[in-house]
Amino acid sequence: MTEHGPGTSDADTLYVFAVCRNPDLSDVVGLPGVTDDSPVSPLSLGTLTAIVQTVRASDFTDEAWQARLSDQRELERYARAHHDVVSALAARCPTVPLPMATLYHGAQRARDALAEEEDRFHAALARIAHHAEWGVKVYASPGPRDDGDRPPARQVASADRSRPAPGAGLAYLNRRRGVQERRERSQHEALRTAEAVDTEVRGLATASRRLRVHPQPPGERRVQLLNATYLVAEHRAEELAVLTRTLRDRTGAQIELSGPWVPYSFVGEV
Numbered sequence: 001m002t003e004h005g006p007g008t009s010d011a012d013t014l015y016v017f018a019v020c021r022n023p024d025l026s027d028v029v030g031l032p033g034v035t036d037d038s039p040v041s042p043l044s045l046g047t048l049t050a051i052v053q054t055v056r057a058s059d060f061t062d063e064a065w066q067a068r069l070s071d072q073r074e075l076e077r078y079a080r081a082h083h084d085v086v087s088a089l090a091a092r093c094p095t096v097p098l099p100m101a102t103l104y105h106g107a108q109r110a111r112d113a114l115a116e117e118e119d120r121f122h123a124a125l126a127r128i129a130h131h132a133e134w135g136v137k138v139y140a141s142p143g144p145r146d147d148g149d150r151p152p153a154r155q156v157a158s159a160d161r162s163r164p165a166p167g168a169g170l171a172y173l174n175r176r177r178g179v180q181e182r183r184e185r186s187q188h189e190a191l192r193t194a195e196a197v198d199t200e201v202r203g204l205a206t207a208s209r210r211l212r213v214h215p216q217p218p219g220e221r222r223v224q225l226l227n228a229t230y231l232v233a234e235h236r237a238e239e240l241a242v243l244t245r246t247l248r249d250r251t252g253a254q255i256e257l258s259g260p261w262v263p264y265s266f267v268g269e270v
Helices: 062-069 072-090 106-115 118-128 168-204 234-251
Strands: 013-020 041-044 049-055 095-097 131-140 207-210 223-233 254-261
Touching: 013 072, 013 106, 041 106, 049 106, 062 072, 072 095, 095 118, 106 118, 131 168, 131 234, 168 207, 168 223, 168 234, 223 234, 234 254
Parallel strands: none
Antiparallel strands: 013 049, 013 095, 041 049, 131 223, 131 254, 207 223
């Protein structure tokens, strides 16, 4: 969809934040967008509207963008500015957000390129209207240390102070086997719980996506079992909150609910 990414001529360029229908710009007017050089403004696409901002092409050359990618603070500033415009718009009307740094040479080039995606935009807008995205994560806590991990006890004797107690080796192996079996059962039960949570939330949602499970940072003992996102109708938001609390009580699992968010994960699925 993007005519070109970072890297343009020196002419002024349109930065496109999102495409929407019947926009209410009351919360968008006054936002700085990604630059202070020009206001955020609408661009008519006929039955749809793009929300754009005129930017200097020199700020989006390959070199400038690569430098920005290596500057975490600057990259976060651009990402936040982009998200602020999209979020303000989505709070007022169905909105399809475009990727950060979607750029076009002039208004007519933007209209021509975006018009080619008109059917997809209409389908996405119909799907996400009056919906929001919610995230659900399920965690399991590691079990306590088991004595089966300890080495076999040593029998202290005057002749040989390092000799194991009779039968200690076999007992140690049995303990280790038992520890492994308990861990496998615990993991299996935890995964079954995570699948059950996903099944119940999907029953309430309009659509869902399973995301990659994230490894936990150093020092975090919890294990992430489910990382999923759901498209939920606005009128079912409270129902989702109640369901999450019920699942926590019923399963004993650690369940985190986040949102509502702009449905970024579902605008590309029509």
